[in-house]
Amino acid sequence: MDKNYIKLILLGLAILFMLVSIYLAFIYTPAHETMGDVQRIFYFHVSSAWISYLAFGITFIAGLFYLKSQEFKWDSIAFISVEIGLIFCTIAIITGALWAEAVWGVFWIWEDMKLFLTLVLWLIYIAYLALRTNAKSKQSKAKLGAIFGIIGFICVPFSFAANRIWQQYHPTVIASSRGGLQASMTFALIISVISFTILYLYLMLVKIENEKIKDTIEEIKQQIGG
Amino acid sequence: MTELMNLYVAYSIIWVGLFLYIIKIHLDQRKLLKEIKLLKETIDGKKGNKNL
Numbered sequence: 001m002d003k004n005y006i007k008l009i010l011l012g013l014a015i016l017f018m019l020v021s022i023y024l025a026f027i028y029t030p031a032h033e034t035m036g037d038v039q040r041i042f043y044f045h046v047s048s049a050w051i052s053y054l055a056f057g058i059t060f061i062a063g064l065f066y067l068k069s070q071e072f073k074w075d076s077i078a079f080i081s082v083e084i085g086l087i088f089c090t091i092a093i094i095t096g097a098l099w100a101e102a103v104w105g106v107f108w109i110w111e112d113m114k115l116f117l118t119l120v121l122w123l124i125y126i127a128y129l130a131l132r133t134n135a136k137s138k139q140s141k142a143k144l145g146a147i148f149g150i151i152g153f154i155c156v157p158f159s160f161a162a163n164r165i166w167q168q169y170h171p172t173v174i175a176s177s178r179g180g181l182q183a184s185m186t187f188a189l190i191i192s193v194i195s196f197t198i199l200y201l202y203l204m205l206v207k208i209e210n211e212k213i214k215d216t217i218e219e220i221k222q223q224i225g226g
Numbered sequence: 227m228t229e230l231m232n233l234y235v236a237y238s239i240i241w242v243g244l245f246l247y248i249i250k251i252h253l254d255q256r257k258l259l260k261e262i263k264l265l266k267e268t269i270d271g272k273k274g275n276k277n278l
Binding site: 018022026036037038040041044087091094095098102199203206207209210213214216217220221223224 | 229230232233234236237240241244247248251252254255258259261262265266268269272
């Protein structure tokens with residue numbers, strides 16, 4: 001199938017699912033018994049956090065593939081995934097802070113390991129981008145990126161499981177036995193996660209295409225120069 | 227209601243931001259495609275001059 005069609009289908013699906021998830025989050029699901037309407041932030045907060053974990057996971061896998069094959073396409077995928085992951089990680093942090101202000105009365109609690117590790121995660125991938133910017137050659141950029149992406153990923157499972165391990169302030173809503181989510185809320189969350197995942201795939205596709213065009217431009221420039 | 231309105235505002239900002247980002251990467255792509263076209267024309271021009 002033509003790439004443009006795939007892009008168009010993904011964009012259409014992303015928009016459709018996003019509209020449905022907004023409807024589900026704001027109209028379909030009831031307000032939370034204790035938190036009220038502010039709990040509705042949860043559908044987008046969890047989805048954004050999920051996409052950031054997924055994106056950093058893709059960076060980890062692409063890093064491994066790069067180190068094995070030395071093919072630059074894996075480096076491009078890893079780099080693009082970090083860029084997109086950082087956007088969604090930022091959204092997760094901001095939405096989390098908005099929720100915290102409404103429920104806890106403060107935007108941030110430093111003692112909470114979930115919050116702290118998520119911030120560390122965000123900083124790790126900011127450092128990843130900074131590191132790449134300072135690397136001189138394309139090879140060193142890719143190699144450093146791959147190694148950093150692999151090591152940085154160690155923080156992801158800790159950030160994900162922090163509220164389960166330390167059980168501090170951050171709520172554990174999706175717990176196995178004591179989930180505490182109504183069926184309608186679970187449904188809204190699933191749709192929201194699907195819509196964000198489609199959006200991630202779409203962004204990845206467009207950005208990978210852009211990177212390929214950039215590489216072609218470089219090749220042509222070298223041809224002209226030679 | 228104020229709480230819900232605040233949520234609407236927050237989400238509008240996030241969605242507008244994401245939407246602008248999608249537009250930005252498409253504009254980038256357009257710019258890159260233009261550049262590639264220009265470079266190809268330059269190459270063709272060079273080849274044409276050699277043939278003369």
